[in-house]
Amino acid sequence: KAGVTQTPRYLIKTRGQQVTLSCSPISGHRSVSWYQQTPGQGLQFLFEYFSETQRNKGNFPGRFSGRQFSNSRSEMNVSTLELGDSALYLCASSLRGRDEKLFFGSGTQLSVL
Amino acid sequence: DQQVKQNSPSLSVQEGRISILNCDYTNSMFDYFLWYKKYPAEGPTFLISISSIKDKNEDGRFTVFLNKSAKHLSLHIVPSQPGDSAVYFCAAPSGGYNKLIFGAGTRLAVHP
Numbered sequence: 361k362a363g364v365t366q367t368p369r370y371l372i373k374t375r376g377q378q379v380t381l382s383c384s385p386i387s388g389h390r391s392v393s394w395y396q397q398t399p400g401q402g403l404q405f406l407f408e409y410f411s412e413t414q415r416n417k418g419n420f421p422g423r424f425s426g427r428q429f430s431n432s433r434s435e436m437n438v439s440t441l442e443l444g445d446s447a448l449y450l451c452a453s454s455l456r457g458r459d460e461k462l463f464f465g466s467g468t469q470l471s472v473l
Numbered sequence: 474d475q476q477v478k479q480n481s482p483s484l485s486v487q488e489g490r491i492s493i494l495n496c497d498y499t500n501s502m503f504d505y506f507l508w509y510k511k512y513p514a515e516g517p518t519f520l521i522s523i524s525s526i527k528d529k530n531e532d533g534r535f536t537v538f539l540n541k542s543a544k545h546l547s548l549h550i551v552p553s554q555p556g557d558s559a560v561y562f563c564a565a566p567s568g569g570y571n572k573l574i575f576g577a578g579t580r581l582a583v584h585p
Contacts, residue, residue, distance in 0.1 A: 393571040402575035464516030
């Protein structure tokens, strides 16, 4: 069974640009969640999607948005990039999205210059 | 406000010895905890979990202990192996729907 796939692996952008990251969950998993990892900060929850609906959202500004498609694939978008957005963005999938372990992708390393 | 804290950023242990990674939490409503392991350039992988109705859970070389009164949990790895060298995160579900609160992580180095 293929794992969670995230593309691209690395991305370099400049301040003010926008970026879109992609995530394909494990086949059969309908819940996709996104996390941001910065050095020394652990992982911070961004949002979770299930059947194309956002069910949960973390404390991030509106510049961070996401969506999920009917095949459970998900994208997240960051507009008007700031230097502080440089981070590893991780996508995780699970069957239902509640009280179960998450399966993470390898992440997209975003650098904002 | 950090609800899940891992106060030791790093730990160095000799191969064959015990590794003990600690985690403290502040929210008494947390009733389920997970440990994840992360290698460089890879996503975190689930290691072991524990429900608040238990005080211990074992899986091979890995044991997690939960002390609810102290709001403290620890992960024991016995015996430690060089392949265990990674960053370990403890986490707790909060607010439903795969919202996990993670600690900042502890980097474990197991040397021969």
